[in-house]
Amino acid sequence: xxxxxxxxxxxxxxxxxxxxxxxxxxxxxxxxxxxxxxxxxxxxxxxxxxxxxxxxxxxxxxxxxxxxxxxxxxxxxxxxxxxxxxxxxxxxxxxxxxxxxxxxxxxxxxxxxxxxxxxxxxxxxxxxxxxxxxxxxxxxxxxxxxxxxxxxxxxxxxxxxxxxxxxxxxxxxxxxxxxxxxxxxxxxxxxxxxxxxxxxxxxxxxxxxxxxxxxxxxxxxxxxxxxxxxxxxxxxxxxxxxxxxxxxxxxxxxxxxxxxxxxxxxxxx
Numbered sequence: 001x002x003x004x005x006x007x008x009x010x011x012x013x014x015x016x017x018x019x020x021x022x023x024x025x026x027x028x029x030x031x032x033x034x035x036x037x038x039x040x041x042x043x044x045x046x047x048x049x050x051x052x053x054x055x056x057x058x059x060x061x062x063x064x065x066x067x068x069x070x071x072x073x074x075x076x077x078x079x080x081x082x083x084x085x086x087x088x089x090x091x092x093x094x095x096x097x098x099x100x101x102x103x104x105x106x107x108x109x110x111x112x113x114x115x116x117x118x119x120x121x122x123x124x125x126x127x128x129x130x131x132x133x134x135x136x137x138x139x140x141x142x143x144x145x146x147x148x149x150x151x152x153x154x155x156x157x158x159x160x161x162x163x164x165x166x167x168x169x170x171x172x173x174x175x176x177x178x179x180x181x182x183x184x185x186x187x188x189x190x191x192x193x194x195x196x197x198x199x200x201x202x203x204x205x206x207x208x209x210x211x212x213x214x215x216x217x218x219x220x221x222x223x224x225x226x227x228x229x230x231x232x233x234x235x236x237x238x239x240x241x242x243x244x245x246x247x248x249x250x251x252x253x254x255x256x257x258x259x260x261x262x263x264x265x266x267x268x269x
Contacts, residue, residue, distance in 0.1 A: 005057070008086030009033040011079060013066060013122070016043040019141065019189065020091040022216040024051060024059075032087065033058040037075055039065045066092050066118035067110045076125035087137040088126045090119045097152040108155055115159035120166065127179075134178040139223065140167045144187045144231070147243065171228050184219045186210070187233040 010027045014020035016038035024036055028051045038044045041063035048059040062078065064071035079085060094114040096107040123138060130136030146164035149157040167183040174181055188209045215232045222230030231240060259265040 005031065005033045005084070007032050009035055009058075009082070009084040010087035010089060011035040011037065011075075011085055011126075012089040012091060013037045013075070013118070014092030016040045016047060018091075019186070019212050019216055020089070021047060022212045023089050023091060023139075026216055026220055027087070027089075028055040028057050028059070031055075031057065033084065035060050035062060035078065035082075035085070037062045037064050037066075037092070039063065067094065067113040069113075072113075072118045072121055076121055079122055079126040080128070083129060085126065085129070086135065087139070088122060089139045089141075090122060091139075091141045092118065093141065095156050097150075097156060099152060100154050103155060111155050111159050115156075116162050119163060123166075123170070130179050131177070136178075137180045137182070137223070138170070139182045139184060139219070142167065142183055142185045144185055144233075146185055168229075180223070182219075182223050182227065183229045184222070185229065185231045186215050186219075187231075189215045 007030065010023075010032040012020050012023050012027070012034065015024050015034075015036035017040075020036075020038065024034055024047065028034055034048070034051065034057060036044055036048055036059065038061075041061070044061040044063060048061045051057065052059040062075060064075050066072055066075070079088065092114055094107075094110040096103050096111065100108075119140060123140070126136065126138070130138075140163055142163040143156075143160040145153050145157040146160040164183060164185070167181060171181045171183075189212055210233055218232035219230050222232070229240060234240065258267050
């Protein structure tokens, strides 16, 4: 193995299982060196050893709980100071599916800290070196619940809505540069997050659940094709285009200095 990896290093959060572990495998198979971040150090160590042996790439594990500010700071420092990093996969997520009043405060805090704060801070940490080189890739994992909400997904949808808007804004900021920012919006995927969320995977309609492997393979195919937004399970791409067009039309329709006529408010001008 060459001492210099031309693809560089991908840092993957939430890498010990689910989508993160599959991302680690697929990126290693492409030739990326890896930095794997997750809470479960034993599982992380086993995966790192396995991928290094299987693909002949360098793999390092960082045990970190991204709901803990000090741990986020350690990972951010790695992103700021390691010039080998060329890709950040913000995959780590926390999910509790329950009405707001039935959700313990620590569960609300975890979703906010992992899904919103950590993703933002890690992206902010890696951007300066990506900008300096005019090269790098950021993959942010949102959800179809980024644009939809259920009675049990109020907080989770709120955090994933942030991921969508944050990522779309970043794409506009970096348009025309050599930095690629992809938003991935999976639907139901067979990962451990379901059982942890309080809604067991077994309760879902099997026909609506995608394997983690298929989800990541579709997401990476979307990345290869230059998609800014990838919905792995949506067959008709026009649905997203219609959704985005409606969003733009709604924003344009909101740009008025007068109340809408249905409110029957007499204008002060």
